[in-house]
Amino acid sequence: MKTTKKAVISGLAMIGATVLLAGCGAAPEGTGASGGAASGASDYLPCMVSDAGGFDDKSFNQLGKEGVDEAAAELGSQTPIEVESQAETDYASNLQNLVDQGCDTIVTVGFLLAPAALESATANADVEYVSIDDTVDSDFDGQTDAPNIKPIIFDTAQAAYLAGYLAAGTSQTGVVGTFGGLNIPTVSIFMDGFAQGVEKYNTDNGTSVRVVGWDRAAQDGSFTGGFEANDTARQTAQALIDQNVDVLLPVGGPIYQSAAVAIRDAGREIALVGVDADVFETDPTVGDLLLTSILKGIDVGTKDAIVAAGNGEFDAAPFVGTLENEGVGLAPYHDWSDRVPADLTSKIDELKTQIIDGSIAVESYLAG
Secondary structure: OHHHHHHHHHHHHHHHHHHHHHHOOOOOOOOOEOOOOOOOHHHOOEEEEOOOOOOOOOOHHHHHHHHHHHHHHHHOOOOOEEEOOOOHHHHHHHHHHHHHOOOOEEEEEOHHHHHHHHHHHHHOOOOEEEEEOOOOOOOOOOOOOOOOEEEEEEOOHHHHHHHHHHHHHHOOOOEEEEEEOOOOHHHHHHHHHHHHHHHHHHHHHOOOOEEEOEEOOOOEEOEOOOOOOOHHHHHHHHHHHOOOOOEEEEEOOOHHHHHHHHHHHHOOOOEEEEEEOOHHHHOHHHHHHEEEEEEEOHHHHHHHHHHHHHOOOEOOOOEEEOOOOOOEEEOOOHHHHHHOOHHHHHHHHHHHHHHHHOOOOOOOOOOO
């Protein structure tokens, strides 16, 4: 399993330098490539299949669905067909069902869906695919493996770096923590960027804020084994809280809900950091706990890709979200605003500028 993961990360690192060039500006313009919408947007049928997290994850599945729905409304296309997967074993059959229903473009969500998406795309060259969160490069040659797949991926390490600096600057215990669903690149990229931000804070301020739950040298840490909000996720969060953590970053869709339960049970002030969406907006039940959220513009990227496809301008060039093109970022501090010092807020803005202009290099598999 470790060998396989290393191979995946190695391959993704190879593709990083290539695809990042495509993500330096706004989402790529359409090239006029023909697709299923050639007969007009009103006949166009966009479709989507979720991963096992489901469309109500208040995270990346939900954001992808919102992007598809908004695109369909703008296009005046057919009502999207959106299929929710209950387990990984559903992926191939769900994709085939969408093909059988005449979908013109199929959006797939997540790293784990990529192999099934590639198989489906290879077998159905006349169908367009949009892959959220994966480059679909199984042979690691630096290119997406099928010409009818458009990857939408995000260098979230950049935004997570800012969140790590912020977490270290607001921590009162000097211990911050993170855990994930699975140790796959699209999860660990958050955790690693977060740890780099903490390291930068310590360097700048002569402090020794610790990160628990992620070891940068070993590229391993605390994982729940899936993306479900369950007792395993709660116990994983609790194990970090027991180490005196007072800022906690859960990475893996709805597992933040289990972290919130553990935080409330702790009976002391612990800040939660959300991922993908602004969780303060998508799930107000945890709003009082949220320091910020690490944002991915999944809804915007997906909408743009579907609108282009619906207008007969499907473009398979990868889109990489960065701080520069606003594909990633930090959400407002909301209820925590009065607890974040003004000079720390200014420093976060300064760091963002330095990452964009290249004077700070944040390590990730998408950074080349």
